Amino acid sequence: xxxxxxxxxxxxxxxxxxxxxxxxxxxxxxxxxxxxxxxxxxxxxxxxxxxxxxxxxxxxxxxxxxxxxxxxxxxxxxxxxxxxxxxxxxxxxxxxxxxxxxxxxxxxxxxxxxxxxxxxxxxxxxxxxxxxxxxxxxxxxxxxxxxxxxxxxxxxxxxxxxxxxxxxxxxxxxxxxxxxxxxxxxxxxxxxxxxxxxxxxxxxxxxxxxxxxxxxxxxxxxxxxxxxxx
Amino acid sequence: xxxxxxxxxxxxxxxxxxxxxxxxxxxxxxxxxxxxxxxxxxxxxxxxxxxxxxxxxxxxxxxxxxxxxxxxxxxxxxxxxxxxxxxxxxxxxxxxxxxxxxxxxxxxxxxxxxxxxxxxxxxxxxxxxxxxxxxxxxxxxxxxxxxxxxxxxxxxxxxxxxxxxxxxxxxxxxxxxxxxxxxxxxxxxxxxxxxxxxxxxxxxxxxxxxxxxxxxxxxxxxxxxxxxxxxxxxxxxxxxxxxxxxxxxxxxxxxxxxxxxxxxxxxxxxxxxxxxxxxxx
Numbered sequence: 001x002x003x004x005x006x007x008x009x010x011x012x013x014x015x016x017x018x019x020x021x022x023x024x025x026x027x028x029x030x031x032x033x034x035x036x037x038x039x040x041x042x043x044x045x046x047x048x049x050x051x052x053x054x055x056x057x058x059x060x061x062x063x064x065x066x067x068x069x070x071x072x073x074x075x076x077x078x079x080x081x082x083x084x085x086x087x088x089x090x091x092x093x094x095x096x097x098x099x100x101x102x103x104x105x106x107x108x109x110x111x112x113x114x115x116x117x118x119x120x121x122x123x124x125x126x127x128x129x130x131x132x133x134x135x136x137x138x139x140x141x142x143x144x145x146x147x148x149x150x151x152x153x154x155x156x157x158x159x160x161x162x163x164x165x166x167x168x169x170x171x172x173x174x175x176x177x178x179x180x181x182x183x184x185x186x187x188x189x190x191x192x193x194x195x196x197x198x199x200x201x202x203x204x205x206x207x208x209x210x211x212x213x214x215x216x217x218x219x220x221x222x223x224x225x226x227x228x229x230x
Numbered sequence: 231x232x233x234x235x236x237x238x239x240x241x242x243x244x245x246x247x248x249x250x251x252x253x254x255x256x257x258x259x260x261x262x263x264x265x266x267x268x269x270x271x272x273x274x275x276x277x278x279x280x281x282x283x284x285x286x287x288x289x290x291x292x293x294x295x296x297x298x299x300x301x302x303x304x305x306x307x308x309x310x311x312x313x314x315x316x317x318x319x320x321x322x323x324x325x326x327x328x329x330x331x332x333x334x335x336x337x338x339x340x341x342x343x344x345x346x347x348x349x350x351x352x353x354x355x356x357x358x359x360x361x362x363x364x365x366x367x368x369x370x371x372x373x374x375x376x377x378x379x380x381x382x383x384x385x386x387x388x389x390x391x392x393x394x395x396x397x398x399x400x401x402x403x404x405x406x407x408x409x410x411x412x413x414x415x416x417x418x419x420x421x422x423x424x425x426x427x428x429x430x431x432x433x434x435x436x437x438x439x440x441x442x443x444x445x446x447x448x449x450x451x452x453x454x455x456x457x458x459x460x461x462x463x464x465x466x467x468x469x470x471x472x473x474x475x476x477x478x479x480x481x482x483x484x485x486x487x488x489x490x491x492x493x494x495x496x497x498x499x500x501x502x503x504x505x506x507x508x509x510x511x
Contacts, residue, residue, distance in 0.1 A: 005258075008265040015272040022279035026321070029286045030313070034321035037293055043309075043316040066315045073322040076338050077329070083398050093324045106497035109328055124331065137331075163356035166409065166412045169332045171404075 024098060034090060045070055085173050086113050102127050113169075114176030117145045122165065137163045144172070331358075334405045339441050344369055350405050352412035355466070359412040364404075372397070382435040383407050384462070406463040411437060413465035420498035427511050428501050438462060440497070444510040452478040453485075453510070457497060467493060486511060 034041060049067055081087045088111035097104040103126040108118045121141045127134040142156055152175065160167040162198045330336045330351055338347045346366050352359045364377040372393055377387050388407070392400035414437035421428055421442070431454070432441035438459035447452055453474045459465040470492045474480040488509055492500045504510045 005262060005265065008262065008269060011269055011273060012265065015269065015276055018276050019272065019279060021272045022276065022283050024285055025283050026279070029283070029290055030317045030320045031324070033286075033290055033293060033314070034317040037317075038321065041314060043322070045318055048311075048315075062311060063315065066312065066319060070315065070319050070322060072339070073319070073326065076336075077322060079339070080326075080329050080333070080337050083337065083401065084329070084335075086329075087334060088325055088328060091321070091328045093327075101252055107328065107331070109332065120332070135354045137353075137358070140356075156434055164353070165332055166334050166353050170334070 024095065027095065031093060035090075038090075084169075085176070086169060087111050096123070101129065113172045114180055116172060116176050116179075118172065119143045120165070120168075122163075137165055140165065142168060238475040270368075289313055334409070335401055345375065348401065350408050354408045354409075356415040357416065359416060362408055379404075379408070380411065380435070383411065403463070410463050410465055414438065414459065417465065417497050421501060424498055425501045425505060427505070436462065440467075442497075442501075444501070444504075446474070446476070446479055447508050447511050449476060449479060450511070451479055453480065454491060457492065465496060467497070 045067065049071060052064065052067065088109055090108070090110040092106075092108040094106045095103070096106055105124045106121075107124060108119070108121045110117075112118065119142070121139070122137050123139045125134070125136050125138060140160050142160060144152060144156060155171065156168075157163075159171075234415045310338070326336060327355040330349070334351060334353075336349045338349070339345075340347060341457065348364045348366070350362045350364070352361070362379050364379060365375050367373045374385070374389060374393075377385070383404075384407075385404070388400060388403055392403065418430060418433060418437060418440070421430060427444065429443045431443050433439065440459075442455045442457070444453050444455065445451070452475050453472060456469075456471045456473070458469040459466070460468040470489050472480045472485050472489050479485060488500075488504055489504060494500075495503070501510070509510055
């Protein structure tokens, strides 16, 4: 009898493994579809919810639940983009390893923050070991448009070293915020002083020259992303 | 009488024995039935998933070949449309996770816009640490209704400063505070993990006051390093004092340098450097 019981238990384990494999396959498939057809999918959802609003279609309960969930998430993400100033245009996620203990996912994020566009790649490892739960970043690689900004480059290599993803995005936010302010300042000077001001070196330096009978000087206005520490 | 009694006991024992074995057998049978019914359920689930996966794959192939996405006009939506909706949902969920990882917080609206839930994640270096949640009531003025922010974080003060006027600034400063606290805590556990010879004698809840005891390598004199972090949004101390019974040692140029090092780098890294340089055991 014991052997029959064992046999049945083994079959259960096998079935559970098969189910997990199918689930993983579906997840990968669903992600691939969404990555390839992002805009079309958005259209599809809009189309469906319009129809529902007009009362043209009666949807099955689980379909309408899905649509509600989607529109709620869309709303949350719009607010998130607005508040954080970071806009993600692409999010590629691939599950590398998935066991009960360990979960490794590869991320590739593309987006922009103000006028600076970026791409960040990293692996996220989650390990559940009894009571302890570990979640860490590795293989971080960041590319930012605006490599001519020297300060930014030095900062980037430090971030890649310390793997401080947070720090990077927080700094990117305030950096682009300052760039915006600087641009406003420049526009102000330009409208007030006209030809006397010019931008130097990748728009990171603004010089205004003043000429007076007794006085003549050129004052550079600088702004940089230094001054942040881990 | 005796015989009857004997027989009676004997019979009784037999009955008990029989009942015992059937009880065991019944238990076994129940267990087997349970396993069999689990197998039936799992098989059904596997078959459903297998069919779904096949359908999903053919949909993916269709899309890869450039066939357009179409909403089925029939009242009863096809399964494929459900897959497409699931794809969109997955995409959005991934984006939400990504925002959590890079931005430090997620905003989730609930109760039809009456309240908003913010979930803050904290990280130090490559490690993600604790997550904290805050629920805000949006009905009249913005008000914090529930949260699990540690009591040592000056939440009321931060809320007074920015909550009504600049929501973004409020979230940013709170996130900075939470991250700095998590970072200082993590530094302390890294000291215990990496520099076991240094003893953490005193620390407070905010982890912004820290007394460490280490031993000088040459004289073996005990040295107390007191670190104060007056900027609660940072993981670097604003004041470091060195004390020792051996006053000449504490005031030596070497320890002046060590003091500067403790000011400039995260405490566990500074201590590792001091040990490597041979200043402490």
